[in-house]
Each structure stands twice: as structure tokens, then as C-alpha cells.
Amino acid sequence: MDSLRLGSYTFSSRLILGTGKFSSASAMIEAVRASGTQLVTVALRRFNREQLEDDLFGPLSEIEGLTLMPNTSGAATAREAVKAARISRELSGSPFIKVEIHPNPHHLMPDPIETYEACKILAAEGFIVMPYIPADPVLAKRLEEVGCSSVMPLGSAIGSGQGLSTAEMVKLIIRESNIPVIVDAGLRSPSEACAAMEMGCEAVLVNSAVAVARNPAAMASAFAKAVEAGFEARNAGLMPRSGAAVATSPLTSFLGAAS
Amino acid sequence: MSTIVITLNGERKNVPAGASVADLLNTVGAESQNVAVVVNENIVRPDARASVLLQENDQVEILVFAGGG
Numbered sequence: 001m002d003s004l005r006l007g008s009y010t011f012s013s014r015l016i017l018g019t020g021k022f023s024s025a026s027a028m029i030e031a032v033r034a035s036g037t038q039l040v041t042v043a044l045r046r047f048n049r050e051q052l053e054d055d056l057f058g059p060l061s062e063i064e065g066l067t068l069m070p071n072t073s074g075a076a077t078a079r080e081a082v083k084a085a086r087i088s089r090e091l092s093g094s095p096f097i098k099v100e101i102h103p104n105p106h107h108l109m110p111d112p113i114e115t116y117e118a119c120k121i122l123a124a125e126g127f128i129v130m131p132y133i134p135a136d137p138v139l140a141k142r143l144e145e146v147g148c149s150s151v152m153p154l155g156s157a158i159g160s161g162q163g164l165s166t167a168e169m170v171k172l173i174i175r176e177s178n179i180p181v182i183v184d185a186g187l188r189s190p191s192e193a194c195a196a197m198e199m200g201c202e203a204v205l206v207n208s209a210v211a212v213a214r215n216p217a218a219m220a221s222a223f224a225k226a227v228e229a230g231f232e233a234r235n236a237g238l239m240p241r242s243g244a245a246v247a248t249s250p251l252t253s254f255l256g257a258a259s
Numbered sequence: 260m261s262t263i264v265i266t267l268n269g270e271r272k273n274v275p276a277g278a279s280v281a282d283l284l285n286t287v288g289a290e291s292q293n294v295a296v297v298v299n300e301n302i303v304r305p306d307a308r309a310s311v312l313l314q315e316n317d318q319v320e321i322l323v324f325a326g327g328g
Contacts, residue, residue, distance in 0.1 A: 043327025
């Protein structure tokens with residue numbers, strides 16, 4: 001079984017799960033377990049003694065084989081993202097960092113210029129850099145050149161559930177990339193995750209679709225199966241499209257033949 | 260006992276003069292939590308928390324990992 005390689009790490013699961021927006025820490029943990037994921041995102045927040053249940057480090061560290069990928073959410077500039085990354089590495093002990101820099105809370109679109117600057121610095125500092133980016137093949141290539149371990153183009157706006165609206169651009173990124181391409185953000189259904197894998201993504205990152213499902217653990221399991229199915233299908237080789245019908249049964253006309 | 264004023268997670272807070280970062284974590288109930296501590300932009304590692312003393316006007320952030328995508 002091919003594994004996902006990110007930096008010096010390998011993962012058998014190709015589903016990365018976000019931990020935000022769950023109704024409770026226990027619902028989140030249950031979904032993480034059901035998904036079989038080995039890589040989850042977390043975010044830095046100020047400590048509040050009234051909300052100790054918000055601290056997910058303890059519960060997540062009890063799950064065997066799980067690696068944390070802190071994000072830099074909240075950062076609007078490269079400088080802030082680098083600061084968040086350094087603090088996060090201290091706390092997580094993990095070299096993974098999801099660089100996420102979005103200055104506008106309305107659309108949450110990543111700032112390509114600040115993202116590029118932050119990634120350059122963090123890659124040089126030895127982080128396994130995983131930038132969340134607009135689906136832009138030129139930016140993706142530039143990020144590969146400065147040492148990112150993957151690029152994570154958005155499928156559609158964060159939390160929007162609009163699916164793979166960037167599909168054609170993501171295909172271009174995949175075609176040009178020598179590092180794993182991971183669709184991050186916007187996916188609503190397992191079929192979209194499956195489609196992303198079929199088109200050549202090495203993994204998908206899902207959060208809202210699982211977190212806000214009526215049954216998050218069941219949805220996490222469904223996404224895991226879809227990701228696996230899409231990956232297997234891609235490796236099996238999809239049939240070519242044809243403009244016209246191509247018969248699957250013999251068309252010899254013995255039924256109408258005169259005897 | 261004399262006190263100094265620091266900013267903790269964006270809010271002003273009085274602490275005893277001579278208090279260490281470890282003392283502060285005890286005061287706010289964070290001593291047994293997995294937290295990152297940043298004082299004036301510098302990360303204070305766990306093994307240094309008892310020896311780093313707070314100064315007047317220090318900007319202190321105590322951070323945890325919460326849910327995020």
C-alpha cells in the first residue's frame with residue numbers, strides 16, 4: 001500500500017481532519033477515531049480557566065499514531081504566521097505547520113504574498129510547511145521551490161460546502177507539482193473527496209463537513225472510505241471518456257436472424 | 260507586598276513583585292495544562308518558567324491548542 005509522504009513522515013491514511021466546529025471535544029475525538037486519520041489540525045487560542053475543555057492537547061495525545069498539524073489561523077501577515085508557527089512547534093513538538101493567512105473574515109481567502117513570505121521563512125527553519133492557498137498553479141510552483149512539503153489549494157471558501165469549484169485549477173496544480181497536492185476547504189460530501197483523489201490529489205483535508213454533520217463519527221468514516229476509494233480508483237486507471245457509446249455486450253444480431 | 264502590573268492575554272493583571280512565570284501559571288490554574296507561554300514575544304520553555312521573573316509591563320500570553328481546521 002502506497003503511503004502519503006510529507007517531509008520525513010509517512011502516513012497510511014490520506015484523510016487529514018480539522019478539529020474545529022465540533023459540538024464537543026468528545027464528538028471530535030470520536031470522529032478522529034472513526035476517520036482513521038493520522039494527522040489533525042489544531043489552532044492556538046488564549047488559555048481560559050473557565051473553558052478548560054477547549055484544550056484539546058490532552059485528549060488528542062491519547063490517540064495512538066496521531067500527529068498534530070497546528071495552523072496559523074488568526075494570522076493576517078507573514079510575521080504573525082511565523083510567530084504562531086514557532087509557538088505551536090514549542091507546544092506540539094510537531095514539525096508540521098499549516099500556514100493559513102487570511103486577512104478578510106468575510107471570504108477567508110488566503111493572502112498569497114504573505115503566505116509565500118511565511119513559507120519561505122518556515123521551510124528554512126525546518127518546518128514541514130503545508131500552506132493553504134488559492135488554487136493558483138504559479139503560486140503552488142513558487143511554494144514548492146521554497147521548500148514546502150505540500151500545497152493545499154482550496155476547493156471552495158472555508159466552511160462554505162461549495163465543493164470542488166476550483167477543480168480545473170487544482171488539476172493544473174497537480175500536473176505541475178512534484179510535491180503532494182491536498183485539497184483543503186470547501187468540501188461538503190464524501191463524493192467530492194473521492195473526486196479530488198481520483199483527479200490526483202494525494203490527500204484531502206476536511207473539517208466542517210464532518211464537524212457539523214448530524215453524526216460526525218459516521219461522516220468521518222464515510223469520508224475515509226471515499227478518500228480510499230478515490231485513491232484506489234486513480235491507481236487502477238480510469239477509463240477514457242468517449243463521445244459516443246461503446247458497446248459492452250456483443251451486438252451480433254442472432255435474435256433477428258432468419259433460421 | 261508590592262505588586263507589578265503585567266498584561267496577561269490582553270488584560271491588565273496585578274502580580275506580586277518577584278513572581279515567576281511558573282507562579283503566574285499556578286495563579287491562573289494553568290500549571291497542569293499543556294500551555295505555551297510567551298513573554299514579550301519570547302517563548303518561555305517549561306524548564307525556564309521557574310527562573311524567568313515577571314517585570315512591570317510585561318506582555319504575557321498563555322496559549323493552548325483548541326479546535327481548528
